Amino acid sequence: MRPTTESGLAVRAHHLSRRFGDFTAVDSLDLDVEAGEIFGFLGANGAGKTTAIRMLCGLLAPSAGEAWVDGLPISTHGEAVKRRIGYMSQRFGLYDDLRVGENLEFYGGIYGLDSAAIKARRGELLERLDLSQALDRPTGSLPLGYKQRLALGVALLHRPPILFLDEPTGGVDPVARRAFWDLIYEVAAEGTTVFVTTHYMDEAEYCGRVSIMVAGRIQALGTPASLKAEHGARDMQDLFLKVVGT
Amino acid sequence: MLAVAAKEFLHILRDPRTLAVALVMPLAMVLLYGYAIDMELRALPIAVLDEEGGVRSRQLVEDVQSSGFIQVVERLSSREQIEPGFRHNRFLAALVIPAGHARRLGQGREAPVQVVVDGADGSTAATVGAYLEQAIALHNGRRLPGAGLKPPLRVEPRTWFNPQRVSAHFIVPGLTAVVMIMVCALLTSISIVRERETGTLEQVLTAPVQARELILGKLQPYLLIGALDTAVIFFVGRVVFQVPMNGSWLALAGYSLLYIWVALAMGLLISALVRTQQVAMMIALVVTLLPALLLSGFIFSHASMPLPLQVVGHLIPATWYLRIVRGVMLAGVNAWPREALVLAGMGVAITGLALKRFQKRLDD
Ligand SMILES: Nc1ncnc2c1ncn2[C@@H]1O[C@H](COP(=O)(O)OP(=O)(O)OP(=O)(O)O)[C@@H](O)[C@H]1O
Numbered sequence: 001m002r003p004t005t006e007s008g009l010a011v012r013a014h015h016l017s018r019r020f021g022d023f024t025a026v027d028s029l030d031l032d033v034e035a036g037e038i039f040g041f042l043g044a045n046g047a048g049k050t051t052a053i054r055m056l057c058g059l060l061a062p063s064a065g066e067a068w069v070d071g072l073p074i075s076t077h078g079e080a081v082k083r084r085i086g087y088m089s090q091r092f093g094l095y096d097d098l099r100v101g102e103n104l105e106f107y108g109g110i111y112g113l114d115s116a117a118i119k120a121r122r123g124e125l126l127e128r129l130d131l132s133q134a135l136d137r138p139t140g141s142l143p144l145g146y147k148q149r150l151a152l153g154v155a156l157l158h159r160p161p162i163l164f165l166d167e168p169t170g171g172v173d174p175v176a177r178r179a180f181w182d183l184i185y186e187v188a189a190e191g192t193t194v195f196v197t198t199h200y201m202d203e204a205e206y207c208g209r210v211s212i213m214v215a216g217r218i219q220a221l222g223t224p225a226s227l228k229a230e231h232g233a234r235d236m237q238d239l240f241l242k243v244v245g246t
Numbered sequence: 247m248l249a250v251a252a253k254e255f256l257h258i259l260r261d262p263r264t265l266a267v268a269l270v271m272p273l274a275m276v277l278l279y280g281y282a283i284d285m286e287l288r289a290l291p292i293a294v295l296d297e298e299g300g301v302r303s304r305q306l307v308e309d310v311q312s313s314g315f316i317q318v319v320e321r322l323s324s325r326e327q328i329e330p331g332f333r334h335n336r337f338l339a340a341l342v343i344p345a346g347h348a349r350r351l352g353q354g355r356e357a358p359v360q361v362v363v364d365g366a367d368g369s370t371a372a373t374v375g376a377y378l379e380q381a382i383a384l385h386n387g388r389r390l391p392g393a394g395l396k397p398p399l400r401v402e403p404r405t406w407f408n409p410q411r412v413s414a415h416f417i418v419p420g421l422t423a424v425v426m427i428m429v430c431a432l433l434t435s436i437s438i439v440r441e442r443e444t445g446t447l448e449q450v451l452t453a454p455v456q457a458r459e460l461i462l463g464k465l466q467p468y469l470l471i472g473a474l475d476t477a478v479i480f481f482v483g484r485v486v487f488q489v490p491m492n493g494s495w496l497a498l499a500g501y502s503l504l505y506i507w508v509a510l511a512m513g514l515l516i517s518a519l520v521r522t523q524q525v526a527m528m529i530a531l532v533v534t535l536l537p538a539l540l541l542s543g544f545i546f547s548h549a550s551m552p553l554p555l556q557v558v559g560h561l562i563p564a565t566w567y568l569r570i571v572r573g574v575m576l577a578g579v580n581a582w583p584r585e586a587l588v589l590a591g592m593g594v595a596i597t598g599l600a601l602k603r604f605q606k607r608l609d610d
């Protein structure tokens with residue numbers, strides 16, 4: 001096993017694998033993500049993106065390999081890793097029966113903030129995410145775009161240095177997606193590493209670097225410009241089809 | 247832990263249907279069962295065949311009659327009349343006082359009477375037998391101090407605690423044990439697995455939350471609901487069925503909280519082990535209701551069970567709580583250190599197991 005990462009790496013995976021029975025969902029993943037990057041983690045449906053992110057967040061145990069998050073090995077420092085990451089699951093994971101403010105309060109509570117700090121942080125986040133008017137609305141009644149912004153808010157609550165966003169803009173209109181990406185840029189500008197998956201190739205274009213995963217393995221890795229040049233692709237869509245198609 | 251408890255409490259408040267079920271179902275069950283069993287046991291019809299026809303035998307019949315839960319509906323003149331009576335459901339048992347009864351008593355000898363029970367309905371037969379037997383014992387005590395009609399069947403010792411002999415007095419406290427364990431285990435059995443199914447657990451588990459905080463946090467609000475439920479049941483028992491309260495309410499409340507805790511922890515353990523809400527509820531129902539109903543001593547006494555069932559009976563929490571409730575309410579005995587210790591031990595063990603079995607991962 002390698003020593004823990006040199007400073008400057010937000011995420012490092014080394015031969016990270018996950019099997020479900022005979023099926024290998026993530027196959028010996030090797031990956032370095034610099035602190036402060038917006039990293040696009042692309043791949044077709046079922047490529048293994050969610051599985052990989054779940055391992056990095058400590059939700060699934062790897063079958064083999066190791067990964068480091070903010071320099072900490074996930075196998076031994078799971079709890080410490082959790083304090084350093086924010087996670088937005090692919091499937092909306094907040095409580096529909098609670099109000100918007102109550103979801104934030106609950107997460108503030110389990111992250112160990114006191115009630116004054118929660119109130120302040122809650123107001124600040126709702127303001128920033130343009131959700132202030134939704135404070136007392138039942139979460140289940142919100143439009144999907146609002147829910148996604150709220151989930152981002154929960155992921156940001158404890159000011160983590162690394163953010164994992166699993167398809168944060170799935171199923172909403174281009175305006176809502178654009179607004180969400182403005183938020184991602186804002187967060188990244190503050191130095192937060194953003195590790196994001198998406199099926200929208202225009203969004204891939206916004207990333208500093210992207211990887212394209214096929215059947216559990218990374219088939220392409222680099223900046224959008226260099227990858228397009230390398231594969232002679234017109235745009236990201238073309239690149240994706242070329243990489244995944246081969 | 248407080249954050250989890252507060253959140254869990256909000257879930258309960260936001261789901262009035264579950265709350266209603268949690269509060270109304272136990273009430274309905276106690277009322278239904280209570281009345282049904284009450285009706286069934288009140289004034290069982292029997293026939294008397296008095297071959298002796300003297301003062302002694304008349305006194306015996308009077309005493310049996312006046313016990314309140316047996317009614318002599320027919321006087322027979324021969325044994326041949328017993329069987330048709332059973333067949334037409336006119337009476338459930340016949341008390342036969344043989345000729346020479348008074349003479350034998352006068353000589354200070356054993357004077358057996360015979361109780362013929364319609365065996366077609368096993369549980370009723372046992373009830374009638376036991377009740378007749380008790381009525382006879384009562385008669386012995388009143389009329390024949392020192393002497394004895396040989397009891398035809400074993401006397402159920404539990405009826406000692408129920409001097410008014412109204413069956414609801416006996417049934418309702420036991421029913422509390424059965425209903426509460428079922429409702430409480432059902433309530434918590436879905437609490438973790440529901441979060442797994444809806445995907446909220448995935449989000450929670452990325453936070454640095456301890457299994458202890460999640461499990462104990464989930465326990466707290468349900469402890470309150472369970473306590474409320476129990477209070478309602480006892481209130482109904484007191485007001486509707488006039489169950490006496492000979493012991494201390496405070497002691498009963500303490501024991502009840504202990505019992506509710508055990509039941510809730512059972513639900514949480516189930517919830518930590520299974521993967522779907524339906525399976526969780528089914529398991530909760532099966533492991534609580536049937537054993538509590540059949541093996542706790544609620545209906546069948548442990549003494550009449552084969553040894554393996556007795557052993558199982560002593561492993562279920564309802565057995566121990568049942569003794570306490572009946573003891574406190576009917577016998578007026580407030581101190582049940584052994585029973586309380588067993589319940590506390592179960593609570594600690596089951597909560598510990600739930601903590602241990604709760605996976606802070608999504609599968610494995
Ligand atoms: N718990 C599990 N048990 C068995 N197989 C699983 C499990 N989780 C995921 N898989 C399988 O692993 C593969 C990768 O799934 P994963 O969810 O990681 O893909 P993905 O890249 O996130 O896809 P999508 O873009 O559709 O979200 C899929 O074939 C999926 O069926």
Ligand SMILES: [Mg+2]
Nearest residue numbers: 049050051090
């Ligand atoms: Mg996915």
